[in-house]
Amino acid sequence: MGRSEELYEQAVKVLPGGVNSPVRAYRAVGMAPRFITKADGPFLWDEDGKQYIDYVCSWGPMILGHNHPVIREAVERAVKDGLSFGAPTRREVEIAQLMVDLVPNIEMVRMVNSGTEAVMSAVRLARGATGRNKIIKFEGCYHGHSDCLLVNAGSSALAGGHPSSAGVPEDIVKHTLTAQFNDLSSVEALLEAWPGQVACVIVEPVAANMGVVNPAPGFLEGLCRLCDKSGALLIFDEVITGFRLALGGAQEYFGVKADLVTFGKIIGGGMPVGAYCGSKALMEQVAPCGPVYQAGTLSGNPVAMAAGLAQLTYLRDHPEVYADIAAKAQWLAEGMRSAAAEAGVPVAVNQIGSLLSPFFTPTEVSAFVDAKGSDVGRYAKYFQGMLHHGIALAPAQFEAMFVSAAHTQAELEATLAAVKAVFPQL
Numbered sequence: 044m045g046r047s048e049e050l051y052e053q054a055v056k057v058l059p060g061g062v063n064s065p066v067r068a069y070r071a072v073g074m075a076p077r078f079i080t081k082a083d084g085p086f087l088w089d090e091d092g093k094q095y096i097d098y099v100c101s102w103g104p105m106i107l108g109h110n111h112p113v114i115r116e117a118v119e120r121a122v123k124d125g126l127s128f129g130a131p132t133r134r135e136v137e138i139a140q141l142m143v144d145l146v147p148n149i150e151m152v153r154m155v156n157s158g159t160e161a162v163m164s165a166v167r168l169a170r171g172a173t174g175r176n177k178i179i180k181f182e183g184c185y186h187g188h189s190d191c192l193l194v195n196a197g198s199s200a201l202a203g204g205h206p207s208s209a210g211v212p213e214d215i216v217k218h219t220l221t222a223q224f225n226d227l228s229s230v231e232a233l234l235e236a237w238p239g240q241v242a243c244v245i246v247e248p249v250a251a252n253m254g255v256v257n258p259a260p261g262f263l264e265g266l267c268r269l270c271d272k273s274g275a276l277l278i279f280d281e282v283i284t285g286f287r288l289a290l291g292g293a294q295e296y297f298g299v300k301a302d303l304v305t306f307g308k309i310i311g312g313g314m315p316v317g318a319y320c321g322s323k324a325l326m327e328q329v330a331p332c333g334p335v336y337q338a339g340t341l342s343g344n345p346v347a348m349a350a351g352l353a354q355l356t357y358l359r360d361h362p363e364v365y366a367d368i369a370a371k372a373q374w375l376a377e378g379m380r381s382a383a384a385e386a387g388v389p390v391a392v393n394q395i396g397s398l399l400s401p402f403f404t405p406t407e408v409s410a411f412v413d414a415k416g417s418d419v420g421r422y423a424k425y426f427q428g429m430l431h432h433g434i435a436l437a438p439a440q441f442e443a444m445f446v447s448a449a450h451t452q453a454e455l456e457a458t459l460a461a462v463k464a465v466f467p468q469l
């Protein structure tokens with residue numbers, strides 16, 4: 044038994060499932076999780092000292108790779124001045140200004156501590172601003188674990204078999220309506236069924252919690268049009284796509300305007316952060332300016348702000364990162380498709396920017412129903428094989444693979460060599 048297995052045995056006694064977030068338990072891939080001791084660049088090391096090339100990247104924020112010196116040094120400097128003040132600080136203003144400068148259509152930012160909080164608060168704001176209760180989300184999209192969004196959710200809720208969580212009162216979820224990603228008619232039907240009652244439509248502009256599913260041409264534009272027509276607000280949940288697809292996130296990448304935008308881990312460079320953003324008119328409905336209450340003792344934490352500011356400033360000053368990480372992901376996706384064809388394994392590889400995922404299915408994957416058709420048993424075998432070759436992937440089918448600026452051609456080639464070794468064994 045390795046050190047990770049030993050730790051896992053202890054962990055399950057004191058932590059539910061041995062973890063603090065379900066996906067980490069590796070249940071979807073049928074093995075004990077690796078316990079990680081450190082990370083640097085594109086690599087992770089586990090408790091047994093084994094090195095892995097990492098494509099989880101802390102679920103997205105490590106766009107520049109792990110332990111980037113610019114971010115680490117910013118954190119080290121901030122820590123010297125104290126960990127939390129419960130009072131406003133200069134860096135909160137600086138990072139908000141930077142976000143307003145870089146992200147289209149936002150004039151104000153409210154910092155929170157996680158993606159879950161960001162989305163929960165944005166939905167509250169949408170309800171407060173419109174005076175409506177209903178919200179529309181998409182099956183297989185994940186927006187964190189607040190009650191009203193744990194309905195037909197993706198990510199580990201889906202992989203673990205609880206896409207609509209227990210413990211959420213029917214009275215709350217009766218206001219959550221579910222549409223189908225890439226199917227505008229399903230949204231239109233709900234808006235028609237509940238005229239004047241829908242506060243917002245919330246979407247991951249690229250669905251990345253059912254595996255990666257790209258928006259069909261016209262889908263996001265259509266959502267914008269339907270929202271304008273019905274008076275519902277359009278919320279882009281950019282917890283994964285923000286500052287990853289492009290500096291201005293999905294709004295910039297697709298040229299579509301959202302009313303509210305949510306961000307998460309990426310704007311903290313690996314520290315716990317989230318934010319919701321929008322026009323001045325909307326954001327000034329939030330306390331202390333307006334009647335929509337939302338607060339947080341640790342919100343805008345000075346160390347987290349230092350990390351986020353360092354990461355976003357670096358990205359602003361090095362916009363070439365985006366073409367680089369997208370080219371790497373494309374190279375991997377093409378290599379995986381060829382390897383699958385050679386091995387005779389049906390695999391659909393979706394890729395956009397630096398996000399990608401393989402689905403073990405002979406069909407194209409452009410909707411939730413296609414993603415769900417992937418052979419998850421095959422994914423588990425693929426995951427195990429890749430891990431054996433030193434490649435750490437998301438331990439569940441319904442997640443994304445993240446490429447960072449720190450992955451070099453050597454790591455990409457090692458990854459593809461592992462894919463070529465593993466696919467024929469599936």
Ligand SMILES: Cc1ncc(COP(=O)(O)O)c(C=O)c1O
Pocket residue numbers: 157158159160162185186187188247252280281282283307308
């Ligand atoms: C699109 C999206 N929204 C919201 C969340 C929730 O963020 P957090 O886990 O930081 O609460 C996540 C990821 O977990 C996500 O991928």
Ligand SMILES: N[C@H](C=O)CCC(=O)O
Pocket residue numbers: 064065066067102185198199252283442
């Ligand atoms: N899919 C989730 C985030 O994007 C996975 C992270 C988690 O739930 O721990």
